[in-house]
Amino acid sequence: MVQPQGSKFHVAMFPWLAMGHMTPFLHLANELAQRGHKISFLLPKKAKLQLQDNNLHPDLITLHGLAVPHVEGLPHGTETASEIPIFLNGLLATAMDLMRDQVEESLRGLKPDMVFYDAAHWIPELASHIGFKTVCYKVVSAAAVAIALVPARNVPKDRPLTDAELAEPPQGYPSSTVVLRRHEACALSFIALEFGSGISFYERTTTSMKRCNVIAIRTCQEVEGPMCDYIGNQYGKKVLLTGPVLPEPPKVPLEDRWAKWLDGFAHGSVIFCALGSQWVLEKNQFQELVLGIELTGSPFLVAVKPPSGAATIEEALPEGFEERNRGRGVVYGGWVQQTLMLSHPAVGCFVNHCGFGSMWESLMSNSQIVLVPHLGDQILNTRLLAEELKVAVEVDRDEDGWFSKESLSKGIKSVMDKDSEVGRLLKKNHAKWKEALARPGYMDDYITKFIDNLHEL
Template identity: 50%
Template sequence: MSVNTFHVAMYPWFALGHLTSYLHISNKLAERGHMISFLMPRNTIPKLEHFNLHPGLISFIPISVPRIEGLPPNSETTADLPFSLHSLLMTAMDLTEPVIEVSLRELKPHMVFYDFTHWLPALACRLGIKALHYCTISPATVGYLISPERKLHEKPLTEADLINPPPSFPPSAIRLQPHEARGLTTITTNDYGKGISFMERQLISLASSDAVIFKTCREMEGPYCDYLENQMRKQVLLAGPVLPDPPTSTLEEKWVTWLGSFQPKTVIFCAFGSECILKSNQFQELLSGFELTGMPFLAALKPPIGAETVESALPEGFNDTTKGRGVVHGDWVQQQLILSHPSVGCFVTHCGSGSLTEAMVNECQLVLLPHAGDQFINARIMSGDLKVGVEVKKSEEDGVFTKEAVCKAVKAVMDNDSEVGHVVRENHVKWREFLLSKRLENSYVDDLVQKLHSMLKS
């Protein structure tokens, strides 16, 4: 290995969104000659190795997920489990510490990128390895929820606390509705792993790191980055947008044929990721909202709570009323390729950070329907700060949405004579051109590499 290159170990949380995000930054670093050792659950490697564009420099190190009581056999990522069992998977990941120590001693990387494993910085320090918290959550979300200004070591987080941002949080459109604040309070204060809450885990992970790296750029989230650097008194580094590389595969023929039967920019595409599972009534309202638009649609959704298949959960008579123009698909689809298809004009998204990145570099308009966690704040950034999408209106108290609200949001971004649609389309074009500038991404990644080199010398 050259004196101008370094060796990074990657150990992200066992969620597909985190794993793929770490693979994207791995590709950017490997493109510049740096060596990557990616520690990943053994049976998940074959599912994600197609993302590895530099197999000569990126090596997958298989990790066996420890078996613990209550965790179903062969479960390796959050996609294999209901949300209620994610804490058990975190417990299992924590139990890999001895194996990770052996691996790091053998690999001898210069640094390790991690996120949820709060014990990794102390381990890395003992081994003389720099520990970088590569955060897949936006700086706005971290700053809003767990800024040191909230004094979370002194008092528990409450629903009332989260309705509004911390006192010196940058001016923005970010506020939480009561149902969102209630859900986030519960999630952050409940155990996530054995004997430690999600919030405590994040506070330790951030505070113990040698620096925090965010997958964003100053032009989009600069004030939030400055706020966090000031609050945490820690170096905040930016990797830039870290756009996914173009897919090497081609779109399945059945989708090529189906999408190709419609006019350009007329199809609604809806996908809610590998973990979002709706309640049955909300699943039906969503689909009825698409039906109400009169537009063709493709919805890739998991079966709702209590249903075995998407077909069994469809509204009564739905197949007859949407025949020829509506498809509800209960399995994985090639999201990146579908988003770039000329027939797709609207993307209804749960606002996961990976999905938003893919959408921002395509031409389809954004309808935002956040479901949990950081997705609420992502939605406010997109609809309020950047004004590139329209959020589906929900009841503030319980978060319930109607088919009429879904239809209204879709029409707002799709209708040519919509004033709101004109604004979001104009802004989307501006940010899309900005993000696709090759000089932008290169400058951020090159700057990150330079700062990492400087850290290794200090």
Template identity: 40%
Template sequence: MSETRKDTLTIFMYPWFAMGHFIPYLLTANKFAERGHKTFLIVPPNTQPKLSPLSLYPDHIKFIPISIPAVDGLPAHVETTNDTTIQDQDLLRHALDLTQPVIESLLCDLKPDFIFSDLKHWVPGLARRLQIKSVYYSVASPATMGFLFTEGMLTEDIINGPPGYPPSIKLHKHMARVFVWFQTAKERGSGITLQKRFLTAICESDAVGFKTCKEIEGEYCEFLENMLKKPILFAGPMVPKPEANLTLDQKWAEWLDKFKPRTVIFCAFGTEVVLKKDRLEELLLGFELTGLPFLIALRPPLGVDSIEEDLPHGFKERTKERGIVYGGWVPQQLILKLSSVGCFVTHCGYGSTWEGLMSECQLVVLPHAFDHCIQARLLSGVLKVGLEVEIGDEDGLFTKEGVHGAIMAAMADGSEAGKEVRRNHDKYREFLMREGLEDSYFDNFVTKLRTLLE
């Protein structure tokens, strides 16, 4: 493809500074680059080395590192959400708001066709002033975005979502109370609520994009199309291809290979979920109750240097022949492909949701944040491809018995619930793995983007 303005699109990407946002944006940049388009991706300096191996087309994808402006109360080392607590993330959002002059200068120099962004309520206005099309590119599901438009402060007003929202997903009462905070708590620095930040960024953009397909989330896509009255673009399902040189630690691979096919439970909650000590204990004891082999990869609880320090009394000795608990990152996709792994216990981050759907493992969902809860309900209640760990409606707490029960319902021979989710999972996985699906969706995505420039 010739490098002309007519044929080649230039996309400027400024995601929220979290790994769960960088990676989907970079996967999308790879798709653009595969078709000859050029992408500039804004990143913090220390994060670029972690992302560079995932860039498959370095001639077409350029990282632009920017420093985080100093903000009172935000430690100087903070670059991403992984460096701070959820309570202080409003300060990181404020710091990124202060990058607006830098971003404007870059946009004036680069003159892109589009800016893809999320969470930055000022981006659409800036793009409009510079005559650049803005796309709110979401790393969460259409079902999650639809719920953001909920109004009212009463639990009864919130649990069912906004008027016209498909009735198949409802919030627990404890999460409805969290949503009230989302609606009312004003951020330090910006002085606006998180809901206002989201809705302004979404509603003032020229289009909204998702890395999904309508066959999976159709009714929620239609809800947004009817509500927003603007183009809703679907880039299709995207799961990164495992790097050729990426291998599982040899001792783990050998250890996992000793178990029978589809008997190992794998549990991972992404790079940001941090369980409290009592929740970690309930989770681990639930795994112990199953009597099955397991690999658990989680961040240590706050205030603990390593997860191994915080295991329940006697747990390591009792499970040493069949269990590993690790406090660092593991190559999730490689583990899900192992023949011995038969169950994936996930927090339902959107990336993990798609990796789970495309795996052959039984899915057990245990969400922790608002978007995780919506996506968990999508898997367990709408698509019926996984089983959800029972949690308290009022307090959101789970028990070891609940963890054990969900896993065994998914794994046990003769479990009718397990058979149903496996049938449904097999059906959707077969569709998602269909040859040409990803390319067809992304080609259409690019075509729809071009129409915005006409």
């Protein structure tokens, strides 16, 4: 237990209504509370129930459940992004904006010293007449912010950006490798789309960052230092880094059925594949995924949602797949304990989409890393791991972003085969980064410096 030091402050948090944002906000809340600071966490009522077990300091962290109003076009009862397809997120942003009065009333009563937020661009307006400092806390990579969400991007309001414009890094961008290729630029096209009534994603995000007192990013100087410096220069603000803010490994054991299954395989031999909670594959891409993993000849556990149009995983599997792989491979359509899976000694390769959470979990694991990104920020995270840090391999895709079973199998074999020079190099680099990130006191040092910087506010 870290002993509380110095004067204590009261933080309120109101993250974007997605588990991938609320969860890292709560991880940071736990770190602040561990050092004696008080947190008031504003979130949807259903999310409060889902996250309450992750509140490690209920004496100092209070979860306040708010009502999410209905917006025409959203399924009734929608409260978080994980409940809807990604193309409906703009309507969820409208619902979040309609929560402004609830948030204002809560903040007036709570009287926090500072408010952490990301997508609610109107929080600084409340600060001016309630009286608190504002921290715009980004839980995506600095690379994603630096290439897409800086003033130098200059997104026009009167027309959509072309793929050529999107593929061109903004002026002064500090990397020649962490960039989108021309055919991937469409993955960034959403930034110019409406995200909430009358405001684009780009306007919402840049306004949030322009009007805050300070920007904070869930990353570290060693991994993304030049990107963070660039963001600070673009916005003319100090950028505070929290480090990765990874939670302690779960106290619960790996679910018995998975532990027993994995125990039957040799050390480092199993391929584990997980693609996050929001990516629902097309059926033919799902089949290429499982066939590509089958082609490697290694044992495997694939945990993905059923593909679009399929009620279950089983009905979507290629003909004869289950019979061919019985005892060697499992494809599962439910949730699994990803961190615990990665810590099992039998798992030797992690195939993932390189969402920011999975990116850090990849780095902290002992597994080889194979990446099949889908969205713009995932593509940029992938470039960071594969081209800057050289700890992962990216699966080749065609110009439409699709990968084949052959390209997936080739990518996995390139890191899993015992005689692979690529595999040896990546493993060596990965071990160095893991050692640095897992150094005793490394995470604590970041949080301590972050808190010192907050006191300066």
